[in-house]
Amino acid sequence: MNTIVLITGATSGIGKACAEKFAAAKNDLIITGRRQERLEVLKTELESAYGIKVLTCCFDVQDKAAVFNTINNLPAEWKNIDLLINNAGLALGKDSFEEADMDDWDTMLDTNVKGLIYVSRAILPFMIAKNKGHIVNIGSIAGKQVYEKGNGYNASKFAVDALTKAMRIDLLKYNIRVTGIHPGAVETEFSVVRFKGDKDKADATYKGITPLTGADIAGIIFYCTSLPAHICINDLVVTPTQQADSYYFFRNP
Numbered sequence: 001m002n003t004i005v006l007i008t009g010a011t012s013g014i015g016k017a018c019a020e021k022f023a024a025a026k027n028d029l030i031i032t033g034r035r036q037e038r039l040e041v042l043k044t045e046l047e048s049a050y051g052i053k054v055l056t057c058c059f060d061v062q063d064k065a066a067v068f069n070t071i072n073n074l075p076a077e078w079k080n081i082d083l084l085i086n087n088a089g090l091a092l093g094k095d096s097f098e099e100a101d102m103d104d105w106d107t108m109l110d111t112n113v114k115g116l117i118y119v120s121r122a123i124l125p126f127m128i129a130k131n132k133g134h135i136v137n138i139g140s141i142a143g144k145q146v147y148e149k150g151n152g153y154n155a156s157k158f159a160v161d162a163l164t165k166a167m168r169i170d171l172l173k174y175n176i177r178v179t180g181i182h183p184g185a186v187e188t189e190f191s192v193v194r195f196k197g198d199k200d201k202a203d204a205t206y207k208g209i210t211p212l213t214g215a216d217i218a219g220i221i222f223y224c225t226s227l228p229a230h231i232c233i234n235d236l237v238v239t240p241t242q243q244a245d246s247y248y249f250f251r252n253p
Helices: 013-024 036-050 064-072 102-130 151-170 190-194 199-205 214-225
Strands: 004-007 028-033 054-058 083-086 133-138 176-183 235-238
Touching: 004 013, 013 028, 013 036, 013 083, 013 214, 028 036, 036 054, 064 102, 083 102, 102 133, 102 151, 102 176, 133 151, 133 214, 151 176, 176 214, 190 199, 214 235
Parallel strands: 004 028, 004 083, 028 054, 083 133, 133 176, 176 235
Antiparallel strands: none
16 A cells, blocks of 8 residues: 555544645545544545545544544554544634633543544554654644633643653654644634634634635645655744734734
């Protein structure tokens, strides 16, 4: 088989853009997500357009048993995973700490942190066995700088940043590269999910700026993972030109 790339949260946004980018480069894909119908549509599109193989795995990364059962029972030829892109994640709500919905916090921590841990731990034996591999964790600029009403989401993405750095150190002995990609404002379904379908609030996030796109981030990930084997980009923050950090934007009138 070709190089095998496993992408979590592949049915939309950055994950879907990564699937399209890596398929175009003739990589075989394992795409995961919670929506089987979207996975099957994407599989058909990519196999038809690029002549590669796609395996779909429908599970929620929050479900530890489902993650390990699915990955442990992959067909033998699909266990030779070369690259893992831990993309599945979300933000829910944007409220002051004392008013925030604790169920939202649980979902963010279970998805953004524990889900990343489960999938990484499940695939690591395959990479360790061949003494090579690459893991890309999608963090956020929110994991570099706290902002007002970010609380639970900030905490989850700071944890992703810490885990990425820890993985990079601990996996050195296995010749496994670990890269953290921390985007700023990216226009995907992210803000619609965060504001629970309130499109006006979602659109206001990007008002007056030209945001990044899922394809922009996919291209950056592709670059980072296409470098010679002796090079590892450990940590990369990327924002629109009109965004300096989590707080400072220059918005057009």
